[in-house]
Every structure is written in structure tokens, then in C-alpha cells.
Amino acid sequence: MPDLVKMTIDGAEVNVQAGATVAAAILMSRSGFRRSVHGELRGPVCGMGICFECRATVDGQPQQRTCQLHCKDGMVVNTDE
Amino acid sequence: MNVGTYDCIVVGSGIVGAACAASFAKDGMQVALIDSLGAGLLATAAGMGHIVVMDDSPAQFLLTKYSQNLWLSLSDRLPPTAEFQKCGTLWVAADSEERSEVERKHALYQDHDVSTQILSKNELAVLEPELRQELEGALLVQSDAVLYAPIAAQCLTLDAASHGAVIIDSEVISIGQGVVNLRDGRILQSQRIVNAAGERSPQLTPGLPVKKRKGHLAITDRYPGFLRHQVVELGYLKSAHTLSADSVAFNVQPRITGQVLIGSSRQFDTTSEVDHAILGRMLARAVEYMPRLASCSIIRTWTGHRAATPDKLPLIGPWPGDETIFLATGHEGLGITTSLATAELLSAFFSGQTTEIPIEPYLPARLGEGCHA
Amino acid sequence: MSKGIELDCDVLVVGAGPAGIAACVSAAESGARVILIDDNPKPGGQIWRASIQYPANPKSHVNDAASWLRRLQACSARQLLSTRAVACLSEKCVLAENENGSIEIAFRHAILATGARELLLPFPGWTLPNVFAPGGLQALVKSGLPVHGKRVLVAGTGPLLLAVAAFLKSKGARIEGIYDQASWRRIIPFAMTLIKRPTLLVSALVYRASLFSSPLRYGWWPVSASGEDALRLVTLTNGIQTKTIACDMLACGFHLIPNTELQSAFACKLVEGKALVDEWQKTSVNGVFSVGESAGVGGLDLALIEGQIAGFAATGKEASARPLFPKRDALRKIAAAMDRAFAPRPELRDLVQKDTIVCRCEDVPWGKLRQHHSMRHARIYTRCGMGPCQGRVCGAALNFLTGWESGAKRPPIYPVQLSTLIREPQATPKEKP
Numbered sequence: 001m002p003d004l005v006k007m008t009i010d011g012a013e014v015n016v017q018a019g020a021t022v023a024a025a026i027l028m029s030r031s032g033f034r035r036s037v038h039g040e041l042r043g044p045v046c047g048m049g050i051c052f053e054c055r056a057t058v059d060g061q062p063q064q065r066t067c068q069l070h071c072k073d074g075m076v077v078n079t080d081e
Numbered sequence: 082m083n084v085g086t087y088d089c090i091v092v093g094s095g096i097v098g099a100a101c102a103a104s105f106a107k108d109g110m111q112v113a114l115i116d117s118l119g120a121g122l123l124a125t126a127a128g129m130g131h132i133v134v135m136d137d138s139p140a141q142f143l144l145t146k147y148s149q150n151l152w153l154s155l156s157d158r159l160p161p162t163a164e165f166q167k168c169g170t171l172w173v174a175a176d177s178e179e180r181s182e183v184e185r186k187h188a189l190y191q192d193h194d195v196s197t198q199i200l201s202k203n204e205l206a207v208l209e210p211e212l213r214q215e216l217e218g219a220l221l222v223q224s225d226a227v228l229y230a231p232i233a234a235q236c237l238t239l240d241a242a243s244h245g246a247v248i249i250d251s252e253v254i255s256i257g258q259g260v261v262n263l264r265d266g267r268i269l270q271s272q273r274i275v276n277a278a279g280e281r282s283p284q285l286t287p288g289l290p291v292k293k294r295k296g297h298l299a300i301t302d303r304y305p306g307f308l309r310h311q312v313v314e315l316g317y318l319k320s321a322h323t324l325s326a327d328s329v330a331f332n333v334q335p336r337i338t339g340q341v342l343i344g345s346s347r348q349f350d351t352t353s354e355v356d357h358a359i360l361g362r363m364l365a366r367a368v369e370y371m372p373r374l375a376s377c378s379i380i381r382t383w384t385g386h387r388a389a390t391p392d393k394l395p396l397i398g399p400w401p402g403d404e405t406i407f408l409a410t411g412h413e414g415l416g417i418t419t420s421l422a423t424a425e426l427l428s429a430f431f432s433g434q435t436t437e438i439p440i441e442p443y444l445p446a447r448l449g450e451g452c453h454a
Numbered sequence: 455m456s457k458g459i460e461l462d463c464d465v466l467v468v469g470a471g472p473a474g475i476a477a478c479v480s481a482a483e484s485g486a487r488v489i490l491i492d493d494n495p496k497p498g499g500q501i502w503r504a505s506i507q508y509p510a511n512p513k514s515h516v517n518d519a520a521s522w523l524r525r526l527q528a529c530s531a532r533q534l535l536s537t538r539a540v541a542c543l544s545e546k547c548v549l550a551e552n553e554n555g556s557i558e559i560a561f562r563h564a565i566l567a568t569g570a571r572e573l574l575l576p577f578p579g580w581t582l583p584n585v586f587a588p589g590g591l592q593a594l595v596k597s598g599l600p601v602h603g604k605r606v607l608v609a610g611t612g613p614l615l616l617a618v619a620a621f622l623k624s625k626g627a628r629i630e631g632i633y634d635q636a637s638w639r640r641i642i643p644f645a646m647t648l649i650k651r652p653t654l655l656v657s658a659l660v661y662r663a664s665l666f667s668s669p670l671r672y673g674w675w676p677v678s679a680s681g682e683d684a685l686r687l688v689t690l691t692n693g694i695q696t697k698t699i700a701c702d703m704l705a706c707g708f709h710l711i712p713n714t715e716l717q718s719a720f721a722c723k724l725v726e727g728k729a730l731v732d733e734w735q736k737t738s739v740n741g742v743f744s745v746g747e748s749a750g751v752g753g754l755d756l757a758l759i760e761g762q763i764a765g766f767a768a769t770g771k772e773a774s775a776r777p778l779f780p781k782r783d784a785l786r787k788i789a790a791a792m793d794r795a796f797a798p799r800p801e802l803r804d805l806v807q808k809d810t811i812v813c814r815c816e817d818v819p820w821g822k823l824r825q826h827h828s829m830r831h832a833r834i835y836t837r838c839g840m841g842p843c844q845g846r847v848c849g850a851a852l853n854f855l856t857g858w859e860s861g862a863k864r865p866p867i868y869p870v871q872l873s874t875l876i877r878e879p880q881a882t883p884k885e886k887p
Contacts (some may be wrong), residue, residue: 001621004689020598027599031583031684037303037338037818041683043583045847046596047590048500050571052815052843063302063378064843067594119831125835232835290702302842302869355865357543363875368876375873382875383864 005074021052023047023054023078033066034081056080085247087113089273091432092253092285094118095125096230096420097409098192098277099237103385106244108432113269114241117252117263121234124279124416127385129298129334129344129349130230131311132418133170134195134222136186140442145193145415147438148422149169149224152314155421156226164337170225171209174217179315180193186315197225197361202217211307211371227311227334230417253273255276256285259405271433275407276400280386282410286400290448291411294389295350297360298342302378305339314370320382329363331370341377347387348415355382387413390448397423397443398430409446458556465490465768466548466561467531468539470714471499471776472522473746474567478871479525480774481565488531488572489559491550493538497526499569500589501754501887505596518754528711540866542719542876545739547784549874556874563741563768564728567761568716570747572614572707575798576812576820576851579679579688580706588618588705595625602626607688607701609633609676611796612709613658613753621663622705629668630701633690635675635708638797645793647788653755654788677805679704684821693801709796710751711850715745715867727853734767735760743768754791759785780801803855812855813848820855830859 003018008027016025023044028031032041034055045056049068057078058064066077087110094116102114132152134253136142156165160298172366174180175228183199190197200220205212205219234311242248252264256276261269276282283289314331327348334342346363348356360382368375390396409423426443429436465481467474470492480486482733490497502519509828526533537552539568546569550557564738570822572587579585588608595601601622607630608619611878619629634641646701648655674692679685710726712870722737723730729737729744732774742766746757766775786850806812808821825833827840830854839845839860849860866875 002455017232019600021594024594025596027594033583036581036811036814036817040811040817041583042581042814043684044586044594045574046589047593048571050843050846051574051587051590052841053521055842062304067590067597068493071598072842119834122830122834235835300871301872301877356876357541357549357865357877361875365876366874368872375871375876377872377874378842378869379866380844380869381840381864381874382866 005071005073007071007073009075009077010079010081016071020068020071020072022058022071022075025071026066026077026079030079030081032081033079040069050078077079084267085113085415086271086378087111087247088271089113089270089275090115090271091275092256092261093276093278093281094120094234094238094312095277095279095419096237097279097412097423098275099241100420100424101239101277101409101427102246102429103237103244104428105431106246107239108428109153110244110431113249113271114238114246115249115251115253115263115348117250117264119250119364120238123381124385124387125234126231127298128296128387128417129321129357130157130228130417131156131333131334132226133229133311133415134190134225135415135418136189137258137393141415141439142189142193144395144419144422144443146193147261148419149226149338151421151425152226152418153224159228159233159236162229163236166228166335167226168308168335169356170308170313172222172315172316173205173212173219173221178218179215180302180317182294183218197221198223209308209310209312211368212372213372221310221443225311227336228417233323233375236375253285256406257338257403273368273407274405274426275409277409279388279412279416280363282388283410286356286402286406286408288402289396289410290391290398291388292349293351293383294388294413295346295348295352296344297355297363297382297384298344299360299382300336300343301341301383302380303339303375304341304377305359307339307377308333308335308341309326309349310335314422327359329359329366333336333367333371341374343374344426351386351425353386355384379384386417388436389413392448395419395423395443396445397426398445401446456593458558458874460558460560462560463487463532464562465489465566465765466491467567468548468564469499469521469566469567469746470494470533470535471496471569471757472597472754473569473669473748474499474760475522475526476758476761477482477529477565477567477743477745477765479522479529480762481769482529482531482773484766484771485768486769488529488532489534489561490872491534491537491539491559495533495536497523497533498595500593503596510537513539518758518862522758523607538868539716540868540870542716542865545720547566547671547743551870551874556878557605563703563763564720565743565745565761565768566716566748567757568713568748570710570712570751570780571846572797573709573711573845573850573854574852575708575802575805577808578807579681579809580682581811581814582679582685583683583706584702585679585706587707589707590612592618592621595622600625601703603628604703605701606703606705607631607633608697608705609674609688609690610709611635612707613792614709614724616658616661616665616670618705620664623665623668626677629665630667633671633674633676634666635673635799635802637673640795641672644791647791652789661760670843675799675802676704677712678707680875682880685849706804710747712748712751712868713838714748715863718863719865735764735770736767742883750786750789751793752785756782756789762814777782788874796831797855806855812851813838813841819850824856829860832858832885844869
């Protein structure tokens with residue numbers, strides 16, 4: 001069994017495989033991450049830190065690109081949903 | 082190739098030129114407004130876009146106050162994209178010396194019917210919780226505002242056009258003796274040529290005592306609620322920016338997007354590249370006042386050039402070297418604020434009416450004979 | 455806010471994909487002091503990105519990867535991973551950042567191996583959640599996203615489509631079809647040029663074979679995607695017929711474009727969106743090289759060759775570089791053929807509607823952009839490109855739609871933590887009159 005890390009996404013506790021990115025972890029439960037400036041729901045696109053569509057608040061820090069962050073034990077993630 | 086004679090030709094559609102063209106056109110003049118870039122794309126787009134009452138000198142105070150009132154009455158007619166926001170300015174005091182400056186400034190503004198409020202240390206902390214705790218209070222100038230200036234310049238240009246002004250998309254290569262020569266070969270004629278070319282104005286009117294004063298700005302990602310007022314350190318005038326050497330001062334603005342716009346720096350430097358040394362100093366200064374800015378994300382940094390005069394007042398009125406040339410330039414860091422008043426002063430001057438405030442302190446002739454070729 | 459670290463080297467290599475690794479290894483094995491930086495936590499770039507469930511496959515083309523990664527680990531180069539170049543402090547110094555703070559790296563030569571990104575073109579619905587770039591979806595799956603049983607439609611153009619479709623299928627996805635906008639008329643001549651490089655042709659055929667149950671169509675492109683809060687349907691056309699396909703995910707990209715932000719920051723001359731280089735991979739700026747996709751999209755083999763040439767040239771080993779020229783020239787011919795085969799067709803310019811968002815960061819629709827006549831005007835008057843992606847997505851799309859050049863870039867190269875830009879915090883004593 002691969003190692004698991006425990007984290008919180010939008011208030012729900014989830015177990016995620018160690019080494020996964022936060023974007024992948026969020027995508028398991030929802031496809032929209034953020035509301036655009038005019039309120040449209042958006043999710044990750046480029047997977048490599050370029051498009052900035054996968055932003056969410058991670059450990060209190062807003063506007064983090066979740067495709068560039070690896071899941072860590074105890075991490076708290078909040079999307080715009 | 083002569084293509085026209087106008088009552089007035091305005092060179093440069095930055096915020097000042099656009100305001101002039103709109104004002105003159107409304108007076109019924111046949112106006113041509115010339116710019117090869119488009120409205121508000123140079124210093125107007127590069128600056129912070131503040132509409133502030135400043136008291137560096139009595140003349141500066143009168144001009145900024147007069148112009149701010151003009152902006153406040155115009156604001157209802159600006160589109161939402163102009164991002165006009167009457168956020169007020171907080172002049173923050175870092176020590177007891179600056180605290181006494183709060184009192185002085187308060188008394189002066191009150192005497193001239195500018196509404197201000199003295200804030201204690203605690204009141205300041207409530208209004209702007211991200212400011213560092215050890216500050217000694219602040220003066221709130223309620224009427225100060227910010228806006229996105231290129232859109233305002235665009236609106237003023239459209240306003241001019243709707244009153245019959247001709248907008249000409251071409252580069253001006255020379256002006257003088259009632260003639261304006263364009264890069265495309267066209268020649269325009271007028272007995273009133275207004276040089277509103279800002280940082281480029283001395284190229285068109287040699288001898289003009291206007292120098293480029295470079296500034297840096299940085300803007301963050303969107304952090305709604307992080308900042309609510311424009312905040313400026315009180316040391317802004319008395320120390321950093323009065324020196325001729327390179328200087329930085331703390332000046333931040335909330336944008337309607339939730340972004341924080343961070344200034345400011347001053348350098349006599351004609352290059353346009355970002356100077357990382359002074360940018361770093363400017364940002365360090367901002368972090369001294371707002372520690373949590375340090376972890377905010379900076380999306381973009383850029384530079385612009387202010388058109389600076391030796392006495393820090395703009396040049397508004399006839400140019401002694403050529404009776405067909407009039408100046409509306411040299412506004413340094415206050416071009417957005419004072420653009421509307423500049424236009425009104427010149428317009429009253431042209432029509433022979435009494436100006437709302439005395440024009441004398443801004444007349445180019447004040448700088449003496451030696452200042453022109 | 456401690457003062458950042460300062461480092462010094464003979465050769466700085468930016469980007470640890472194949473081109474950067476080859477440059478790094480070649481320079482380090484020549485005896486130079488080399489620093490290699492990359493914003494990913496592991497070397498390999500996008501193409502050699504390891505999957506978290508399945509570590510690097512020791513077989514197939516990954517052979518290349520294994521041997522280069524071994525040489526990288528064995529060489530003397532210092533690797534700074536999860537570290538991103540954010541600004542040029544001078545012609546000989548780069549500012550970088552990682553989670554520990556800022557790093558200034560001074561160098562004699564810089565080799566920029568900044569790779570490529572996928573070209574994304576706007577069409578109605580392209581902003582819906584579950585519309586991905588093909589390589590983007592692949593990267594997300596490699597980093598833990600399960601796609602088992604998902605219905606995935608693959609569209610756009612380029613050799614990546616087949617590779618991604620085969621990869622997704624191997625992870626249990628149901629590939630609803632692969633629709634490449636390139637016509638057979640363009641694909642066949644390209645396939646003919648590959649006869650000289652049979653390995654590429656064979657890998658394409660292997661991918662195709664693995665996807666035997668999914669339709670593969672050339673000359674088809676997406677016209678719209680729809681769904682409430684996420685993708686449900688995609689409509690495609692070949693210019694005559696249209697068809698609508700239900701799917702859970704759309705992977706859609708229009709081949710690759712070079713990443714040249716760092717090259718621009720150095721003021722390197724760009725031509726047609728790529729860094730202009732001479733035979734040694736030198737750019738127009740003294741001491742700065744550009745290799746791999748950033749000097750023109752050409753794939754893995756070309757990247758490895760260009761990386762080696764620059765690595766040798768930067769360390770005075772021109773004699774070792776020269777023998778690689780013929781192979782590079784041959785691979786560049788294939789790259790040029792590939793560019794022709796997969797060039798986006800003009801019909802793709804007609805997909806955007808008035809209300810189609812072009813700038814995703816600032817939500818600027820096409821209707822507000824088309825009245826302007828340059829990127830600068832569009833930026834200033836509409837906020838297009840002023841968001842955190844700094845115009846990386848909309849700038850490239852608008853270049854295709856309108857021909858606008860994105861123009862001068864302002865630092866930082868990437869959004870950066872403010873404290874990284876503060877380099878001498880002690881240098882601001884409070885000035886008193």
C-alpha cells in the first residue's frame with residue numbers, strides 16, 4: 001500500500017496518496033476550484049503551473065496554484081465552492 | 082500638405098491633454114487632439130491614479146483641492162471600468178515628530194474646508210489592521226480617491242470627440258509659430274498649440290525645464306479586504322521625495338480588483354528598465370509598514386516617467402518663447418489629480434474669463450527668462 | 455526576511471527537462487561548475503515526469519531518460535529543484551526563489567532550457583471545468599488523479615494527442631475519440647518524412663494500436679463545449695458535418711509553443727515566438743544560450759542534441775559539439791515538417807464568439823478585444839493579460855487570432871513572493887531631513 005497523507009478539503013477529511021498534488025486531490029471530489037472574476041466556475045487546465053486556473057486557498061494562503069503543490073499531512077485546502 | 086486650421090491643437094492625449102481637449106471643445110472651440118499612441122497610454126497608464134489634496138506648497142494645495150472637486154463632480158459620469166473609488170487617504174505617522182505633522186496638516190485642511198479626521202493609534206489599527214502596530218496614528222483625508230486613469234483619459238477623449246474635437250492618430254515632430262508638423266507629412270495650423278506631451282514635452286519645446294523623473298510600481302495578486310484606504314507615510318514629503326537623490330517612500334493603494342498597488346520611488350533616470358535595487362528598497366519600505374505584504378504575490382512591476390519641474394508645480398499657460406505655444410505639462414506625480422483643473426485654468430485663460438483660482442503660480446513665465454531657449 | 459543566498463557558477467542551466475539535463479551533464483562533464491535549476495521537485499521536465507503510482511518505466515523510450523538521469527546524478531552539477539527563475543538582475547545574474555526564500559545566481563554562461571507549453575485556443579465552453587490541456591491532464595493523472603472509467607475526448611492537434619490518449623487509456627480511461635484538426639493531406643507528407651526516423655513512426659503506430667477501439671479522425675476540430683458547472687458535451691466539426699459527443703473530460707490543445715519569458719527578460723531576440731540561436735545555440739545576448747523547445751519545438755531527440763551542443767559550447771568544447779550538427783539539422787527538418795502538419799487551420803479563428811472569454815484570469819471576452827489594434831491597447835483598456843498568468847494563455851491565443859505580438863514583458867517572469875524581490879532590506883534607513 002502506498003503511504004497516505006490526511007488532509008482537509010473544504011471541511012472534509014480525505015486520505016490522499018503521498019506525492020499527489022493538491023490539484024489531483026481536489027479533483028477527486030470536485031472539478032470546479034475557483035470562481036473567476038465574473039463568477040464562473042473554473043478548474044485546472046495546464047497541470048504545469050502556467051494557467052493559474054487551479055488556484056485555491058492552502059493553509060490560509062490564498063491564490064495558491066494547487067497543481068504545483070504536493071499534499072502534506074494536516075494540509076487545509078479551501079476552494080471557492 | 083496643409084490639412085486644417087483649428088482654434089486649438091492639443092498635443093498629447095495623456096490625462097492632461099485629454100482633459101484640455103474635452104474642456105476646450107465644450108467651450109465651442111474647434112479642437113484637434115493629437116497622439117500616436119492612444120489615450121492615456123504613457124505616464125497616465127504607468128502611474129498610480131490618485132486624486133489627492135497635497136500641501137507641499139500653498140499653490141499645490143489650491144490646485145489639487147480645486148481639481149479634486151472637479152473629479153468628484155465628474156465621477157458619476159465615469160464608467161465602472163474607470164474604477165473610481167473614494168477610498169480616502171491615510172497619512173500615517175511613524176513617530177512623535179510625524180504625529181505633530183498630523184495636527185498641522187489637519188488644521189490646514191480644516192481651514193480650507195477639506196474634511197479630515199485625526200485617528201489615534203487604535204482607530205488606525207481598526208481601519209487598516211494590516212498596518213504595523215507601532216504607528217502613532219494618522220490623518221484621514223476623506224475626499225481623496227483613486228481611479229484607473231487610462232480609462233478616464235479615454236472617456237475624456239471621447240467626450241472631446243462628442244463635442245466636435247478631431248482626434249488625430251499621428252506623431253507630432255515639431256510645433257511652433259502656429260504650425261504643427263506631423264510624422265505623416267500633414268501640417269496643422271493654430272494660434273493656440275497646447276503642449277501637453279508630459280515627459281516628451283521638452284522634445285517639442287526645447288528649453289522647457291521639464292525632466293524625466295522615473296518611478297517604479299508593483300502590483301499584487303487579488304487579496305480582497307487586505308487594504309481599504311490609500312496609505313502614505315508622512316515622511317513622504319518631508320524626507321524622501323524632496324531629495325534630489327534616488328528615494329523611496331511607502332504608498333499603497335487598494336484597487337477595486339482587491340489588488341494592492343505599491344509605490345513609490347523617484348529617480349532622475351531616463352531609462353525605462355526596472356531597477357531591481359530601488360524596487361527592492363521600495364518594497365522593503367512597504368513591508369516595514371505592512372509586514373504581511375511580504376508574503377503576497379507580486380504579479381507585475383513596471384516603471385514610468387513623471388514630467389518634473391524644478392519647483393514641483395506644473396507649467397500651465399503661455400510659453401514665453403513662442404506666442405502660439407501654451408503649456409500644460411510638468412505635473413510630476415500629480416497629473417491625474419490636477420488634469421481637470423489644468424484644463425479649466427487654460428480654458429478660462431483662453432476665453433479671457435477670471436480663473437477659479439489664481440493662475441499665476443503655474444504660469445511658465447514664473448521660472449524666469451533663462452528657462453527657455 | 456533574511457538576505458537571500460548568493461551563488462556563483464560557470465554555467466547556469468535553467469530547466470531540467472531533457473534539453474537542460476543534456477546541457478547540464480555536457481557542461482559539468484567538461485569540468486565546469488554548473489548549477490541546474492527547475493521549478494519542479496524532480497528533474498525530467500514535462501516529458502520525463504514520473505508517475506506517482508508507477509515510477510519511471512525502465513523499458514521503451516524511457517531508456518533515454520534513465521541513462522540521462524543517471525549521468526545527471528553522477529555529474530558534479532549542483533541541482534536546485536522546486537526553484538524558479540523569476541527575474542534577471544543583470545546580464546550575468548538571475549534571481550530565483552524557492553520555499554526557503556530568494557537566491558541570486560551569478561554566472562558566466564546561461565543555458566536556457568525553458569521548454570514549451572500547450573497552445574490553448576478559445577472556443578465557446580473552453581473555460582468549463584474538466585476541459586484540460588492534453589499534457590495538463592496527463593500531468594494531473596501522473597500526480598494522482600484517477601481517470602478509471604472516465605469518458606475522455608481528446609482533441610486539438612499534434613503528436614501529443616495520441617500519446618496522451620494512449621496514456622489515459624492505460625490508466626483505465628475510456629477514450630471517446632481522438633480528433634486532430636490536421637487534415638490527412640498534411641499528415642501523410644509528415645508521416646513520409648518520419649520514414650527516416652522510424653522510431654517516431656513506430657511509437658505512433660504503437661499508440662494507435664493500443665487505442666484500436668477509439669475513433670481517430672483527422673480534419674476534425676472542436677467548435678463548442680457545454681455543461682452546467684462542468685463539461686457534459688463537446689461538438690466537433692470537419693467543416694461539413696458536425697457531431698456532438700458526451701464525455702466527462704475534454705483534453706484539448708493545439709500543439710506546443712516555446713516558453714520564452716526568461717529569454718525576453720534577457721532581451722534575447724525572438725523570431726516567430728522562439729529564441730533566435732546560432733549554430734552553437736547562442737542567442738543574440740552574449741553568454742546566453744537557448745536550447746530545446748524554447749529555441750523551436752522539435753521534440754525529445756532534438757532537445758537532447760541541442761542541450762549537448764550548448765553544454766559543450768559554453769565550456770569551450772566546440773570540437774565535441776560540432777559532430778552533433780548534422781543530426782540536429784536532420785531533426786530540425788522533421789520539426790519543420792511537424793510544424794507544417796499541425797499548424798492550426800484558419801477556421802479555428804472563427805470559433806470565438808462575442809461572449810467567449812479569451813483572458814481567463816480577468817474574464818475578458820472576445821467582443822471587448824477585437825475593437826483594439828494591439829496587445830498593448832487591449833491590455834490597458836480591457837485588463838486582458840493583466841492577471842497572474844501574465845498573458846501566457848491569452849497572449850498566445852490572441853497572437854493566433856489577431857497576429858498581435860505580446861510585446862515587452864515586465865518583471866517578474868512569474869508571480870513571485872514579494873519578499874523575494876527585497877534584496878537588501880538594510881539599505882533603507884529611514885531618511886530624516
